Amino acid sequence: MTYVISEPCIGVKDATCTEVCPVDCIHPTRDEPGFEEAAQLYIDPEECIDCDACVEVCPVDAITPEEGVRAEWAQFTQINADYFKNG
Ligand code: SF4
Numbered sequence: 315m316t317y318v319i320s321e322p323c324i325g326v327k328d329a330t331c332t333e334v335c336p337v338d339c340i341h342p343t344r345d346e347p348g349f350e351e352a353a354q355l356y357i358d359p360e361e362c363i364d365c366d367a368c369v370e371v372c373p374v375d376a377i378t379p380e381e382g383v384r385a386e387w388a389q390f391t392q393i394n395a396d397y398f399k400n401g
């Protein structure tokens with residue numbers, strides 16, 4: 315399983331979630347290449363340990379467990395995973 319960042323992050327991208335993730339699996343962080351260009355932040359499904367820490371700190375409730383992603387945002391599970399496929 316994994317957690318997924320959905321549409322509400324777009325345009326907000328405040329990176330609060332990156333400060334609380336214990337395994338640093340949310341990217342890009344503010345100090346990584348690509349942060350300015352990124353539409354949103356993404357969770358690496360291979361690294362996420364389903365700890366729930368990021369959910370509470372997100373100001374726009376963009377983060378949910380994979381099975382909790384709203385139907386209209388279903389594509390975001392793949393969008394998050396794809397971010398990590400090509401580096
Ligand atoms: S659920 Fe935990 S491990 Fe997964 S992205 Fe959120 S803070 Fe990181």
Ligand code: SF4
Nearest residue numbers: 323327328329331372
């Ligand atoms: S805390 Fe929420 S809005 Fe902020 S970067 Fe993370 S997912 Fe996006």
